[in-house]
Amino acid sequence: MLKRTPLFPIYAEHGARIIDFGGWELPVQFTGIQKEHDAVRGQAGLFDVSHMGEVRVQGAGAFACLQRLTTNDVAKLAPGQCQYSLLCYPHGGVVDDLLVYKLTDQDYMLVINASNIDKDIAWLQQHLTGEVQLTNISDDTALLALQGPRAVDILAKLTDAPIQTLKTFHFLPEANIAGVTTLLSRTGYTGEDGFELYVNNKDAIALWQKLLEAGEEHGLIPTGLGARDTLRFEARLPLYGQELSAEITPLEAGLTYFVKLDKGDFIGRDALLEQKANGVPRKLVGIEMQERGIPRPHYAVYVEGKKIGEITTGTQSPTYKTNVGLALIDTAYSALGTDVYVEIRGAQVKASVVATPFHKRKS
Known part of the structure; x- marks a missing residue:
């Protein structure tokens, strides 16, 4: 049903x-x-x-709990502010991306993705500590x-x-x-x-x-x-299941700004610190087709016959009428202007790495 x-x-x-x-x-x-x-x-x-899912996290331990569960710094929030953040697994992959709303020092609302509601709540409950009450108000x-x-x-x-x-x-x-x-x-x-x-x-x-x-x-x-x-x-805003997943870290997805590695311990921090120190193996980049064809999710991306990654999202831009995509590829090939090839219906079609976002709002 x-x-x-x-x-x-x-x-x-x-x-x-x-x-x-x-x-x-x-x-x-x-x-x-x-x-x-x-x-x-x-x-x-x-x-x-x-x-979309909404979850209230309340109680004397709410702040400490969320500070340990999320990648952004909850200490930066005043009542009436919200922030984009992520829940990570210990290996650095993403449980979900979310918004954290601070109502009071002991009362927060999390907004989570619809497809992840049950999984997220189970994850949150598994890691609750102290006096914290979780209420699913979705x-x-x-x-x-x-x-x-x-x-x-x-x-x-x-x-x-x-x-x-x-x-x-x-x-x-x-x-x-x-x-x-x-x-x-x-x-x-x-x-x-x-x-x-x-x-x-x-x-x-x-x-x-x-x-x-x-x-x-x-x-x-x-x-x-x-x-x-x-x-x-x-606008290069990620979609869970495409630009983010249990297999893709926030650093690979270009979301380093929302990962505060210096705020203290949180789940996934050690893995992300290691990835930052060693350099991310993959990077999410923009690509624009140089030959006819539209990149679609999961289409393979090649350089000189070697598969280097795949498209996460792609379409013809409704605003600019260009055939563009986001691709998660080996970092070695992520420089702007690099020629890559997208496999479209069995043929390798030329594209190049371009700057993102594809659209910036007029101020």
């Missing part, structure tokens, strides 16, 4: 095309991936991402993402909360948005400005409709998983 979000009942009226996404019935698109992608880059898009929490350069204009019509001055990776724990109590954060997964709105399931449909009404004059449209993937890919 596939799971459904609280917004499932209104998908049809927006023309949603539904797919099975990791055991969830979710919209891959509403009006078309290209149109939705362009809306987020130019105006705004509204996503239902209620399948089934009670809906999550809407309002993303794009007009997001702040749209939201301003529905709230008196100080959203204009809310900084990126900061949040308001109880904002009133169109009469709905919302944990509102200035975060997202698109490479554009935007907000994520965590609400009780019962309020999700009403808030979705209020946002669409407020955003109509600003070009806001419902946006599905297809555009979510192309948007995050252009």
Whole structure:
């Protein structure tokens, strides 16, 4: 039986095309991936991402527990701030990537990937120490993402909360948005400005409709998983199971900034220290096709007939119309401008290593 979000009942009226996404019935698109992608880059898009998992970690030992479990430095968070971080295995591979929200010194919310909820909770419980209580609030929490350069204009019509001055990776724990109590954060997964709105399931449909009404004059449209993937890919934001996995370390994935090796001990630190000292064996790079062909996930990458890695994500960029990909390859071949070959339908097609991200937001 596939799971459904609280917004499932209104998908049809927006023309949603539904797919099975990791055991969830979710919209891959509403009006078309290209149109939705362009809306987020130019105006705004509204996503239902209620399948994501939310976990509360509370108690006197919450900080110490999270400091030992995650790679980023939880000590840097003040109440009302959140950070991108990772859970690692002792060998350095990734359990999951996540957001850590600090409500108080003894109360945090973790936002985890839908496909990893059970695995992550088991991992967290296995490593809890001291007075810490873990509560899975995923089934009670809906999550809407309002993303794009007009997001702040749209939201301003529905709230008196100080959203204009809310900084990126900061949040308001109880904002009133169109009469709905919302944990509102200035975060997202698109490479554009935007907000994520965590609400009780019962309020999700009403808030979705209020946002669409407020955003109509600003070009806001419902946006599905297809555009979510192309948007995050252009911004070089990783997807668990592609750029990150139990076999790929954060250092190989280019996420060194979120791994604070000097903060003290955490799970995976020894392995990551060793990898940093010895040099990462593989590196996640951008590639652009120089000959006709689109790189797709798991396509092999070669240099002089030798396999050096594979594509993790690839497509034709909806913004720039170039055929580009992210590839995890041997570090020896990762310099910008290096010629590589992607195996596409049995033929080796020329590409070159290029700078990422493929898209940077206009400030």
